[in-house]
Amino acid sequence: MAASTTTARTTHDVLIIGAGFAGLYAVHKFRDQLGLDVLAFDAAGDVGGTWYWNRYPGARVDIESVHYSYSFDEDLQQEWHWTEKFCAQPEILSYLGHVADRFDLRRSIRFNTRVTGLTWDDDAAEWELRTDRGGVHRAKYVISGAGTLSVPKKPEFPGVEDFRGEVYLTGNWPHDEPSFEGRRVGIIGVGSSGIQAISELAKTAGHLTVFQRTPNYATPIGNEPTDPAEEAANKAGYRRIREASRNHFLGVPYTDVQPSALAVSAEERRRVFDDRWNRGGFRLFIDAFGDILFDKAANDTAADYIRDRIRERVHDPATAELLCPTDYPYGTKRPPLETDYYEAYNRDDVELVDVKANPVAEITPRGVRLADGTEHELDCLVLATGFDACTGPLLAMNIVGRDRLALTEHWADGPQTYLGLMSAGFPNLFMITGPQSPSVLYNMPLAIEDHVDFAADAIAHLRQSTLDVIEPEADAERAWVEHTNELAQATLLPTSPTSWYMGANIPGKPRRVLVYLGGAPAYRAKCAEIVHNGYQGFRLTGSAALVTA
Numbered sequence: 001m002a003a004s005t006t007t008a009r010t011t012h013d014v015l016i017i018g019a020g021f022a023g024l025y026a027v028h029k030f031r032d033q034l035g036l037d038v039l040a041f042d043a044a045g046d047v048g049g050t051w052y053w054n055r056y057p058g059a060r061v062d063i064e065s066v067h068y069s070y071s072f073d074e075d076l077q078q079e080w081h082w083t084e085k086f087c088a089q090p091e092i093l094s095y096l097g098h099v100a101d102r103f104d105l106r107r108s109i110r111f112n113t114r115v116t117g118l119t120w121d122d123d124a125a126e127w128e129l130r131t132d133r134g135g136v137h138r139a140k141y142v143i144s145g146a147g148t149l150s151v152p153k154k155p156e157f158p159g160v161e162d163f164r165g166e167v168y169l170t171g172n173w174p175h176d177e178p179s180f181e182g183r184r185v186g187i188i189g190v191g192s193s194g195i196q197a198i199s200e201l202a203k204t205a206g207h208l209t210v211f212q213r214t215p216n217y218a219t220p221i222g223n224e225p226t227d228p229a230e231e232a233a234n235k236a237g238y239r240r241i242r243e244a245s246r247n248h249f250l251g252v253p254y255t256d257v258q259p260s261a262l263a264v265s266a267e268e269r270r271r272v273f274d275d276r277w278n279r280g281g282f283r284l285f286i287d288a289f290g291d292i293l294f295d296k297a298a299n300d301t302a303a304d305y306i307r308d309r310i311r312e313r314v315h316d317p318a319t320a321e322l323l324c325p326t327d328y329p330y331g332t333k334r335p336p337l338e339t340d341y342y343e344a345y346n347r348d349d350v351e352l353v354d355v356k357a358n359p360v361a362e363i364t365p366r367g368v369r370l371a372d373g374t375e376h377e378l379d380c381l382v383l384a385t386g387f388d389a390c391t392g393p394l395l396a397m398n399i400v401g402r403d404r405l406a407l408t409e410h411w412a413d414g415p416q417t418y419l420g421l422m423s424a425g426f427p428n429l430f431m432i433t434g435p436q437s438p439s440v441l442y443n444m445p446l447a448i449e450d451h452v453d454f455a456a457d458a459i460a461h462l463r464q465s466t467l468d469v470i471e472p473e474a475d476a477e478r479a480w481v482e483h484t485n486e487l488a489q490a491t492l493l494p495t496s497p498t499s500w501y502m503g504a505n506i507p508g509k510p511r512r513v514l515v516y517l518g519g520a521p522a523y524r525a526k527c528a529e530i531v532h533n534g535y536q537g538f539r540l541t542g543s544a545a546l547v548t549a
C-alpha cells in the first residue's frame with residue numbers, strides 16, 4: 001500500500017523549490033509575512049541547500065560571514081555570532097538550521113523529495129508540480145530556489161564506474177566524513193572547490209596527486225577568528241552596512257576601489273595590490289581598480305602581480321610556472337580564495353600533474369591513466385569538476401509552460417529571461433537568482449532577499465486586484481537578453497575559454513553569459529523603475545476574467 005504522504009495531491013497558494021538560503025526565506029516571506037498557504041520541497045534530508053551538499057574538507061564561504069547572511073530580521077542579525085571572518089561549511093549549515101528553527105520553517109518543507117516535473121495548466125491558470133515520491137501539488141505561484149551551483153557536472157571520464165577505490169564529488173559529499181589519513185588521493189579540478197579541498201587534503205593524505213587542466217588566480221582569503229570589537233561595531237551598524245552592500249557591484253560594503261590601474265604609477269599600483277592582497281577576501285578582485293574586468297591592459301597588471309606572488313610562494317620553479325595562469329584574464333573565471341594553497345605544493349607528498357598537456361584518458365580500476373599511458377595509482381579519487389551552473393538546476397526539473405512549451409526548448413540557445421527572474425511563456429514562475437540576474441556576482445543572501453521580495457511584492461500587487469497572473473512580454477525578454485549580452489561584451493568575460501560564467505565548462509552548452517554584469521546597484525535600480533512604471537515589460541492578467549469571458 002502506498003503511503004499517503006508519497007502520493008499526496010494537494011493544492012496551495014505558493015509552491016517553493018529548495019530549502020537553502022532562497023527556499024527558507026521564501027517560506028518565511030510568503031507564509032509568515034503574506035499569510036499564504038505554502039509548501040516547499042528539497043531533495044536533501046534537511047535545510048541548507050548548497051551548504052548541505054558541499055561538505056568537502058575546506059568548504060568555506062568567501063564573502064565575509066557578517067555580510068553573507070540574511071538581512072531581513074534585525075533580531076536574527078543581532079543574536080547570531082560568527083566565530084570566524086569567513087566561516088566554514090558546518091557553521092553556515094548551523095546558521096541555516098537556526099533560521100529554520102527560529103521561524104519554524106521545517107513544518108512547511110518536504111525533505112528527501114525531488115521535484116521531477118512542473119507543468120503550467122492553462123485552463124486552471126496554475127502550476128502542477130510532481131515529485132519523485134509520487135506527490136502531485138498545485139499552486140498559482142511557484143518560487144524556484146533550486147540554486148545556481150546545485151547540479152554537479154557529470155563525470156566525463158570513461159571507466160570511472162570501474163574504479164576499485166572510492167570516488168567523491170565535492171558537490172555531493174558524503175555525510176560520514178571519509179578519512180584520507182595515509183591514503184593515496186587524487187583530485188581532478190582546481191576551481192574554488194578543488195583549491196579549498198586541496199589545502200586540507202594535503203595535510204592528511206599519504207600522497208596527494210592534483211590533476212590540473214587550467215591553473216587559477218587564487219588569492220588569500222585572509223580568514224581569522226572574529227574580533228569582538230569588530231563584531232560589536234558591525235552589530236551596531238548593520239543598517240548602514242547592508243545599505244552599503246546593496247549599493248556595491250558585488251554586494252559587499254567595500255569602498256576603496258580606484259578608477260583605473262593604468263592611471264597610477266607602478267609603485268602606487270603595487271601598493272594597492274599589496275594592500276588588497278593582505279586584507280584578503282575579494283578585495284583584490286573588486287576593490288582595487290575598477291577597470292580590471294573591462295580593460296585587458298589593466299587586467300594584465302593584476303594578473304602579473306598574482307603570478308609574481310605565486311612564484312614567491314612555490315619553491316620549485318617548474319611547479320610554480322605550472323600553477324601560474326597565462327591564457328585567460330584574471331576574474332574571467334570566478335577567482336578562488338585560499339589559505340596555504342600554494343604552500344601545499346612545497347610538500348614532498350603533493351604532486352601536481354598537468355592534464356592540459358597530457359589529458360586524462362580514462363579512470364582504470366587502479367587509478368587515473370593519462371593520454372601518454374602514465375597511470376597514477378590511487379585509493380580515492382575526488383572530482384572537483386564543477387557544476388552545470390545557473391541554467392542546469394532549472395532545466396533539470398522538466399518545466400513545461402504555456403502551450404506545452406518546454407523550458408529546454410525555449411532556452412535551447414541559452415537562457416531567455418526578463419530580469420533573470422521570469423521567462424516568457426512560464427507565468428507565475430519566479431526563478432530566484434536566475435540566469436541573467438546578478439546572482440553569483442552579487443552577495444547571494446542579499447540577491448536572494450531582493451528577488452524573493454520582488455516576487456512577494458508582485459504577488460501582493462496582483463492580489464490587491466482581480467489579477468492573478470504575471471508573465472514577461474516577449475519583447476521585454478528579448479531586450480533583456482540583448483542587454484545582458486551587450487554588458488558581457490563590454491567586459492573580458494567572453495575571452496575565457498572554460499569559464500562557467502559563460503557556460504563554457506559544459507560540453508555542448510550554449511556559450512552565453514549567465515550573469516548580469518551591470519552590477520547589483522544598476523540591477524536593483526532597474527527593478528525599482530520597472531515596478532514604479534506598473535511592472536513595465538510584464539503582462540498582468542486575471543485568469544478568472546479570462547475563464548468567464
Ligand code: N01
Pocket residue numbers: 060061062063149156170188189190191192193194195196211212213214334355360384385386387440498500505
Ligand atoms: O568548479 P569550477 P568549482 N578534465 O568549474 C576542472 C562556487 N564555489 O566547484 O578550468 C580536467 O570552478 C576544471 O578545469 P578547466 C564558486 O562560485 C564557492 O570549483 O575547465 N579537469 C576546473 O579546474 C565557484 O566558482 C565556494 O580546465 C576538469 C575544475 O574542474 C563555483 O562554485 C567554494 C575537467 C572545476 O572548477 C564552482 O567551483 C566552492 C576535465 N574533464 C565553490 N572538467 C565558496 O568559497 C572540469 N575540470 C563560497
